[in-house]
Amino acid sequence: MMSKKHNFVRVRFAPSPTGPLHLGGIRTALYNYLFAKKYGGSFVLRIEDTDRKRFVPNSESYIMETLKWCQIEPDEGAGYGGIHLPYHQSQRGNIYRLYISKLLEKGHAYYAFDTDKELYIKRKEYQNRGFTFSYNASIRMDMNNSLTMTKKKLYTKLNSGSSYVIRFKIPPGEKLKMEDMIRGNIVVNTDSLDDKILLKSNGIATYHLANTIDDYLMKITHVIRGEEWLPSMSLHLLLYRAFGWNPPIFAHLPLILREDGKGKLSKRNVDNFLDFPIFPLQWKVPETNTIIPGYRELGYFPEAFVNMLALLGWNPGIPGEIFSLQELINLFSLKKITKSGVYFNIKKANWFNKQYLKEKKGEIFSYLSIELQKRSISYEIDDLYKIIHLTIDRLHFVHEIWEHSFYFFISPSSYESSLFNQICHQNIIDQLEDCKKSLSNISQFTSVNLRLLFHKYNKKNRYKMMQIFRLALVGSLKGTDLFMILEILGKEKSIQRIDKLMKKIREKI
Missing domain, CATH: 1.10.10.350 (Arc Repressor Mutant, subunit A)
Incomplete structure (x- = not known):
């Protein structure tokens, strides 16, 4: 599990503040937390907020509140401090520019001055010929970039204020061997990769550059992230190599799928939030002020939610399904995570909550007491506990106690x-x-x-x-x-x- 070159585990959860976390995001945070705690390492929270166009207010506070509710708070990072400040990518622009200059000096990156119009014409030309345009080694020498111009022309272009991006120069003709802790050995032909943009025309680093530099500077030893980032792994490894750095160990988590077979669970599922709740906490949609309840508001216990989430793609390898957070830490292993997508089942989520409910009689008592006080109904404490004992097997949530016990306090006003x-x-x-x-x-x-x-x-x-x-x-x-x-x-x-x-x-x- 542990690499010889890493004697201290450091992992990071690096969400973008573009809206509320969903199940997949918080599961990624949980697995990072479990892995760090198992090996006595550090769990870092980094906010990847370079894309200001997609920024959504309150997203960051939502992320932090979710981690707190799930009891998986970071050891350092945004809102927690640490020695690798700042932990917001939007505040690290000077660091990225310093390192991209090193890539330019070594010939691993280049300036590209192609306009949107020029790129559109090229795409159209390729489309008409039945091909897909890709800005790569086979096309780069025919484009408007620093690779095709003299140093003098380049300086003139830069001094004139011409708009440009900086692209990574993918080495052609290489079979890049990669290793993922979950998916094993992977080989990618670099001819299938395009020269990704590292610095946008507005001077802001892209995710690929910022992520790689931050992981290195923050001494991240293991990158545990969603399957959607698997296609980017080759670029990130090539960037590490270009900088002359040892890469972290990668592990890409499986997708969480809808039980109805309609693809992965995502933020697009919010219309059916009762059938497929996807947010850990309540979210208020800024544009419409629509309130979408989360697991917390629907009555789930954080321990049940975390227990359920941990088993969505990971198997502890022992009998049983109910595990405390400490037990999950002790049992956790990246090698026991499945490669294929896992189906989310709301009935199973309810079952988990029911198991934890059995230990929550005090909370049920408090809830029922409040309901009776609202109705000015007097009661005997002993009777309440008897009623809870009788009805608890019928409940999945604390708030269901009233519908299963009202008849003990209120005489029927009508009959079936x-x-x-x-x-x-x-x-x-x-x-x-x-x-x-x-x-x-x-x-x-x-x-x-x-x-x-x-x-x-x-x-x-x-x-x-x-x-x-x-x-x-x-x-x-x-x-x-x-x-x-x-x-x-x-x-x-x-x-x-x-x-x-x-x-x-x-x-x-």
Whole structure:
């Protein structure tokens, strides 16, 4: 796992502030964090904000709040400080210009003065011939760049203020051997690569240049990032070689796919956020002020969210699926990450939350207490804990407790019509009157004694009377154990609700 040339692990999470993080982004941060912590290394947060056109306000604070909520905060970086300041790429322009001058001096980069019009004409020319235009070794000597002009002409061009970009000079005819910790050995023919722009015409470094220089200067040992950056790996390795630097170890993570087979999970899925929630925290769309809830607002626990996310593409290699953050750190291995895309399943995400919910009875108690106070309903603390114990297996989220327990506190105002219409007969009233007398005569109003009471009916009538009792107590055929409902309600309230149902039946007949 560890390279001989790296005796201290340093990884980075380098998001762009172009909107909220989605599942793929926060999973990348999580894997970086787990890897760093496993080897006693450092987790660095760098903000890659060179593309100011795509900058979205509040993105950076969203990133930081997400990392904090997931309890995977960086050891250094933007908002955390460190010895490699600044951690915003927009503030590192002078550093990039210094290093690009070295590439120009060594002949690994060149000035390109091609105008948009000239490039358009070339593309059109190639398209008409049935080819795809690529600014590479086969075309560069026919273009308007410093490789095709004398030094004198170049100085004249530069001094005249002509617009230019700086491109990387890809060495042709080479089979570049690369190694990825997840995908193994990869070979790329450099003839298939184009001379990427390193410095844009506005003087701002592109991602490729800034990323490579920053990773080197910040002593990053392992670059763990999404699969979408795999095609850029060859350029980045060539840049390292051009600078004369040892490259970091690369690991490219698999995509997270939609379960419905409609491609990868991305920010375009926000319209179906309840079926495919993709943001860890709530996001307010700046243009429309639309609120898109995140996992936090939908009621997921951060521990459950992180546990679920960790297993989206990684297998610990041992039985079980519930792991604490420390257990994830101890078990984590890049070699156990899958190469192929992984399907996101919202039902599985809910299952994870349910497992953690079992340890959150205090939070459920607080939530239920507040709901009762809102409605000015008095309650016994012991009864609340009994109710939580009875209903917790039905819950996935804390906020679901009310819909699964309201009938313990509120008498039904209406009854499920399908059953109610079937029981509107005098003989049902007679049976209920008989049951009422039996209930009144029970000295110890416990679920055990109540269960014995119903055993006097034959099996068929017992089932029917239990249904009618449930209708009287709950208003429908939903709810937890009938005899526990009776016990918690108590004799007086239970009989009151039976009387209420009898009254409704009499009104009907």
